[in-house]
Amino acid sequence: MARNTHILKSSYFDSVVLMRVASQLKKQDDISEVAMFMGTEGNHDLLAQVGLTTVKSRAAGPQDLIVIVVADSEERAESTTQDALSMLTDRNAGQDNELDYRPRTLDAALGFLPDANLAALSIPGEFAAREASKCIDKGLNVFLFSDNVALADEISLKKKARRKNLLFMGPDCGTAYINGVGLGFANIIKSGRIGCIAASGTGLQAVVCELDRLGEGVSHAIGVGGRDLSSEVGGLMTTYSLELLEQDPATEVIILLSKPPSADVVKALEALCSEFSTPVVSCFQGAELPGNTFIQTATLDEAAATAVCRVNGREHVPVPFNLPDRISDLLEERGNKAAGKRVVGLFTGGTLAKEAQLLLSKELGPVAKSFEEHAGHIVVDLGDDQYTIGRPHPMISPEIRTEQLIELAETGDLADCGVVLVDLVLGKGSHLDPAQELVESIETLRKRRQLSAEIVAVVIGTPEDPQDIAAQISVLDAAGITVFRSNSEAARYVAMLAAPACRENYMKEAS
Amino acid sequence: MKPYQSLLQKPIRVINIGLESFSEDLRKAEIPVIQMDWRPPAGGDLRLVALLDSLAEEA
Structure with a gap:
């Protein structure tokens, strides 16, 4: 086995791009490992954990790219390293040709799009809270795809967003739809009369796809992050989203998806929704609540089917199999x-x-x-x-x-x-x-x-x-x-x- | 419950910070979007970032 380490100084690359290139190159039979990371402290720990650290890699700083290839021969390790670098520089060259301006600061970005109303963030988690906070200060709603955001940061960001009547979707928000426009991992669906609030990305995808299959569409689907209904976060964004959908003229039924919420959050949600004119269909994965404020369903498909029946003025009778x-x-x-x-x-x-x-x-x-x-x-x-x-x-x-x-x-x-x-x-x-x-x-x-x-x-x-x-x-x-x-x-x-x-x-x- | 002016009542206009593919998807859907050229602040040194933030707060 031969190992080649290459350091590309002062070049920032997004981690998803790096992982995509690495996983493509790793498919070759004679290549056993391709690791491509920025030289941050966390990534150095990770390389050490998987036994890939080299003398050369240790010297890389947070702005430097580390490329390590393990192959059957030295020639292949070297040529695959060169392939990796070409794939990355080709991507960057392509970007330069697009002639679109890429501001380095939020103020400059707002100069170009002064009426921007949403920031979508998908940067490493350790920097995400800081950037999200700046976005809220500028009056932007936030879709935060990044994960690894500290709970304390989540709480303070959501409180700040609520004080300014802004949506804060996330952290770790995989999917959302605002006015029919999908953000993140979004399926292409019809617009319609059902609003969704979800503390789960793939759960939301399953529900909106089932709605689409049943011929109905979505008004908005708001991701709130997996911890929003914990007692620590207290449903800060779920309650705000429920109020927004209740007031939204396009939304006739609301679907609420989450892991079982904490007892105090359930109380707050019930108190709020009991005043609603819009019915709320809930799916709390395994939890059955004693009250009848929500139209409770046991599965994602049942939640979708129940909402479709509701907008069409029918009662839904769940069956284990449709065919x-x-x-x-x-x-x-x-x-x-x-x-x-x-x-x-x-x-x-x-x-x-x-x-x-x-x-x-x-x-x-x-x-x-x-x-x-x-x-x-x-x-x-x-x-x-x-x-x-x-x-x-x-x-x-x-x-x-x-x-x-x-x-x-x-x-x-x-x-x-x-x-x-x-x-x-x-x-x-x-x-x-x-x-x-x-x-x-x-x-x-x-x-x-x-x-x-x-x-x-x-x-x-x-x-x-x-x-x-x-x-x-x-x-x-x-x-x-x-x-x-x-x-x-x-x-x-x-x-x-x-x-x-x-x-x-x-x-x-x-x- | 007080009435809100919210994102749900307006067409979205996006500043994208991070994955370029999100910008590409939004452009395809004809949504106005600005892709930022984001890089880790202070060369990615979290201690230095915290120090700069505390200086900014004092100022």
């Missing part, structure tokens, strides 16, 4: 092949993983949430911080799932697996062909590792998304992967494969 005949046919075909075997869920969306865990554990008993737990069934959120250190999120780069599948196969952990459950989240910002990436890895495992488990995939997206959802589903179908558009239906189907005892109940409810 029970398809499920009967599938079960008949599959028989009891997966009965009593392990279920392995590898998700890119955190809320989708959580929902699958809840539904599966109801029928199968304990479901582990991380590889370390090693017990029976497992559903892992591969977007969790522990799997994404120094790597792009698996929605951008699903190769991490391929690597996990191969590792599980190599350690024998797929030998007793009856079903593998995965998600593919489409939309702007996501990988452009996740189906192909998945199919290639499954076919390799079937050939080389005798993988015989049933593969079930839930696909979240719309026909207008850049990935072409129909084409993605055909690729999965052709590879013998069972596709669902609803996460809860996929999880229930998987439960029925592994635990045939629950089939009768579900099918009775569905018919």
Whole structure:
């Protein structure tokens, strides 16, 4: 193995760009590692943690780019380093040709767009609070995509935003829609009468895609950050967003999505919403509230379907499957092949993983949430911080799932697996062909590792998304992967494969 | 509940600080957007950043 370290002095590159280039170059067989980081303190720690620090890399400062390539030969390590540098400089050259002005300061940016009303921030978390604070001072609403923002900073930024009647979406806000315009990881959906407030990115994506599939659209969808409904943050942005949507003439029904909120926040939300003329459909993942202020739903799909019925003046009657005949046919075909075997869920969306865990554990008993737990069934959120250190999120780069599948196969952990459950989240910002990436890895495992488990995939997206959802589903179908558009239906189907005892109940409810 | 003038009542106009792809997506949707050339302040030295901020506050 040969290792090459190159330092590019005084050149700032965005971490997502660096990770994309690195992951593209790492796909070559004779390249075992490509690490590209700015020389910040945190990145030096990270390099040390993964054993890649070199004498040369230690000398790099926060404004310098470190490129480390580990390859089969010195020539390949050197040539791949040069490839990396060309890919980055090509990108920058392209930017220069665009002739658009890129101000260095917020004041200069406001000089060019004086009536700007929103700042979208996706910079490293350690600097995000400082920049967001400056944006609020200038009267800008904030969409904060960055994560790793301290809780104390979140609270003080949200308080400041509220004092100025500004929205502060985030931190770690993946998706939002304002007046029909998608921000971040957004699916292309219809505009309409349903307003959403979400403390979860992929949960929001699943709901807006289901609304779109049911023929309805979204007025606005406000992301509030995963901690907003904790007692520390106290629902500062959720309560403000609820008031805004209640006053919004385009919004006829509100959907509120979150992990179970803290008890004091629930009280505040109930007190507020009990005065509303707009109905609020809630989905609090596993929590059932005693009151009836909210129209409570158990799953993301049910929340969407309930809201659609509400705007059309109908009551919604939830069913476990919308097409029970398809499920009967599938079960008949599959028989009891997966009965009593392990279920392995590898998700890119955190809320989708959580929902699958809840539904599966109801029928199968304990479901582990991380590889370390090693017990029976497992559903892992591969977007969790522990799997994404120094790597792009698996929605951008699903190769991490391929690597996990191969590792599980190599350690024998797929030998007793009856079903593998995965998600593919489409939309702007996501990988452009996740189906192909998945199919290639499954076919390799079937050939080389005798993988015989049933593969079930839930696909979240719309026909207008850049990935072409129909084409993605055909690729999965052709590879013998069972596709669902609803996460809860996929999880229930998987439960029925592994635990045939629950089939009768579900099918009775569905018919 | 007091009535608010909010972002929801206006077409959005965006200053993008960070990922360029967000600017590109907004431009495609014909939303006015300015991409900032953001770089870590004080060469990325967080201690120096804190010191500069406290000096600015005193001033």
